Every structure is written in structure tokens, then in C-alpha cells.
Amino acid sequence: MTFDWLIVGAGLFGSVAARQLTDAGCRCLIIDRRRHTGGNVYTERVAGIDVHRYGPHIFHTNSEAIWQYVQRFGEFNHFVNRPKVRSGDKIYSFPINLLTLHQLWGVRTPAEAAAKLAAVRLPIPSPRNMEEYALSQIGEELYRLFIYGYTKKQWGREPRELPASILKRVPIRLTCDDNYYRDRFQGIPIHGYTAMIESVQHGIPLELGTNYLDDRDGWRQRARNVLYTGSLDALFDYRFGPLEYRTLRFETEVLDTADFQGNAQVNYTDAEIPFTRIVEHKHFAFGTQPQTVVTREFSSSWTLGAEPYYPLADETNRARHGQYCALADRDGICFGGRLADYQYYDMHQVIGAALCRSERWSRGVLGQHRAG
Ligand code: FAD
Numbered sequence: 001m002t003f004d005w006l007i008v009g010a011g012l013f014g015s016v017a018a019r020q021l022t023d024a025g026c027r028c029l030i031i032d033r034r035r036h037t038g039g040n041v042y043t044e045r046v047a048g049i050d051v052h053r054y055g056p057h058i059f060h061t062n063s064e065a066i067w068q069y070v071q072r073f074g075e076f077n078h079f080v081n082r083p084k085v086r087s088g089d090k091i092y093s094f095p096i097n098l099l100t101l102h103q104l105w106g107v108r109t110p111a112e113a114a115a116k117l118a119a120v121r122l123p124i125p126s127p128r129n130m131e132e133y134a135l136s137q138i139g140e141e142l143y144r145l146f147i148y149g150y151t152k153k154q155w156g157r158e159p160r161e162l163p164a165s166i167l168k169r170v171p172i173r174l175t176c177d178d179n180y181y182r183d184r185f186q187g188i189p190i191h192g193y194t195a196m197i198e199s200v201q202h203g204i205p206l207e208l209g210t211n212y213l214d215d216r217d218g219w220r221q222r223a224r225n226v227l228y229t230g231s232l233d234a235l236f237d238y239r240f241g242p243l244e245y246r247t248l249r250f251e252t253e254v255l256d257t258a259d260f261q262g263n264a265q266v267n268y269t270d271a272e273i274p275f276t277r278i279v280e281h282k283h284f285a286f287g288t289q290p291q292t293v294v295t296r297e298f299s300s301s302w303t304l305g306a307e308p309y310y311p312l313a314d315e316t317n318r319a320r321h322g323q324y325c326a327l328a329d330r331d332g333i334c335f336g337g338r339l340a341d342y343q344y345y346d347m348h349q350v351i352g353a354a355l356c357r358s359e360r361w362s363r364g365v366l367g368q369h370r371a372g
Helices: 012-023 064-071 098-105 110-120 130-155 193-200 216-222 281-285 315-330 347-362
Strands: 003-008 028-032 043-046 049-052 059-061 084-087 090-093 185-187 206-208 223-228 245-255 265-268 277-280 292-301
Touching: 003 012, 003 216, 012 028, 012 193, 012 223, 012 347, 043 193, 049 281, 049 292, 059 064, 059 347, 064 347, 084 130, 090 098, 098 110, 098 130, 110 130, 130 292, 216 223, 277 281, 281 292
Parallel strands: 003 028, 003 223, 028 206, 084 265
Antiparallel strands: 043 049, 059 185, 084 090, 245 292, 265 277, 277 292
């Protein structure tokens, strides 16, 4: 055997696991079918600006241990995510906070805002879907302005066809706090995520443009263990049917202007505007370059072969995913990450899971791949 571990996927999960296993004395090789490293956190330099190729990535965590861990691989700036909402010709503070309500209704204090909200909420004691839930929390006007059009574009369905649980809670604050994440730690790697990931992978061999599925038997002969971070349905040739996702399309352009929108992220909530947001990448790094790079993000339904982004984790898909997990367990394949776990994970969650599982794997505990 040439390697102790073949790591399929050079994204955050695969890279962190490879680092930990290597540091524990294992010989690892990372492969990725893409021609670049980093998976979805990949950033590339365009006009001197770090462009987040697969959507804007803001690192945030409440865990001091995870924050300390990422500091090992690069310095972070103090970016705080304060997205704005554009509807018609107006720009609103977001997530909905006292300033937003002042912009809309002229209220000036938390007490005035609370009274107005109580007056506009619809009396729906047992909301049956997302629309009813939102109306019961924030009323018709805020629902139409901030939730209806955006949700329809993002999920391709009417909010009344979606479960209330998607919203979990309507983010509404009666203070002027517009810090989206509110975590203890937040920022963006000063030299970009690609440099950070390269630092995580330092000294570990990496083969890009290499699809594990093209020669799985060959790979399994070269490595004692496999850690797979791709989609499990693809690994098993869609035996139980494909797992469903929403996909995204990004339209990026370089503009000969120093500042396009004055903020990193502006969400477009009107249903008639085809994209969900415009990202202006230089603002993640407080850039002062003479040009700027902006990306419009479009959400659409996923078909086999398209890039999977957001899992449609309804009951059918979850059950199907469970069947694939059982096959991976049977074949002794370790797995993890957003694709293999079929979960929407933020970066700190991916790192946490990779640290936890690789610690067990390095001790030779190869069962219970999904726990932790
Ligand atoms: P990936 O990054 O997808 O890595 C998996 C890798 O495996 C890929 O590179 C893929 O090419 C490779 N692979 C798959 N199959 C094979 C195969 N057969 N052979 C070889 N290689 C293979 N998180 C945050 O914390 N903050 C944010 O602001 C944030 N914004 C986001 C915005 C968008 C639009 C999206 C979609 C996600 C966002 N996330 C954010 C989540 C973040 O992107 C993920 O948590 C993280 O990138 C997942 O890492 P991963 O290694 O699990 O998956």
C-alpha cells in the first residue's frame, strides 16, 4: 500500500482531515476532480481582488477552539457581515432590525417597534406552512418585502408549499444590531481562502483534475483507507435514485469603477429580479483597488450533472441518503463533508466534524462514520 489514506476531495473537510491524519503519522494523498483546490471555499485573484468563486464565504464561529485552529493557517481580518436588502429603488438595513423598521414605518424606539409589530401580526395560532408562520410573526408587509420573493427565487417554490421549519425563526431584532451572524468570532482570511487551504494542506501530496469514480478499484489498491467527501449517490451509481439539490449560477464581471454598491452583499428580494443577490468581493477585504468585481447569483432547480449546492433535505431525500450511508458503511468507506453527509454545513461545522472524525480515524476507529 502506498498510502494510509486516500482523501477524495480537497475542500475544507478533506483538507482538515488530511492535516490531522498526517500530523498523526499517516501517509495521505488528496485528490480532487476539480482543477483547483479548496472545494467551494476557493477564491481566485481577479483585478487584484479575492473573488469567492462559489458564493460569498464569511467565516464565523462561537467556538474558541475552532477559531484558534483556523488562525494556524492564515490571518483573518475583522469583516462583519452586514448584508443589505434592495427592493424596488429602496435599500433596507438587514436582518430586519430597529433601523429597518424605522426606514419602513418611522418607529424610533424598541417599544414603538414592538407595538407596531403586535398590530400587524396575523392571528394564525397553528401555522401550517412557511407563509403562515411568517405572517403570524411579522405580518403581510414585512413578509412581502423581505421573505416572499427571495424565498420563491431561492427554493423555486411558493412559501406556502414549504415547511414552516425552513424559517426556524424570522430574524427580527428590536435593536439596531445588523451583524448577521452575531458569533464571537468572524472574519475573512486576509490572503484569501485558497491560501488558507494551501496552508492546511502543506506538505501533503495533492492531485487535481482526478475523479475517484474513474478508477475506484485502482485507488483502493493504493490506499489502506478511503475518506470520501463527494456525493454518496454518485459513489453508488445512483442505485436508489439521485439525491436532490438546488443549484446556483454565478455571473461575475469586472467593472471599471472603484465601488459598485458600497457593501459586500446586497440581497434582491423582488420576485421579478431573477438573481437573489449581488456580491461585491472587494468589500470583504476593505479593498481600495481602482476596479471592482461583482457577482450576481441565480438559484435554480438541480438536474443530474449540475453542481449541487443546497440539499433538498425532505423526508424522501433523507431516507435515500440513509440507504447510501448504509452502503458506505458496509464497504468500509469513511465519509464526511457537506456532500457526503447531505447537510448544509457552515465552514466552522465542517471543521468541527472533520477534527472530531479524523481524531477517531487516526486511532483506527473506523465505524460510526457519521457521528460527531
Ligand atoms: P466541498 O467544498 O464541496 O468539497 C468537496 C470536494 O470534493 C470538491 O472540491 C469536489 O470537487 C470534490 N469531489 C467530489 N466528488 C469527487 C470525486 N468523485 N473525485 C474527486 N473529487 C471529488 N459557510 C460559512 O461558514 N460561511 C458562509 O458565508 C458560507 N457561504 C456559503 C455560500 C454558498 C453559496 C454555499 C453553497 C455555501 C456556503 N457556505 C458558507 C458553506 C461552505 O461552502 C461549506 O461549509 C464548505 O465549503 C464545505 O466543505 P466540504 O469540504 O464539505 O465540501
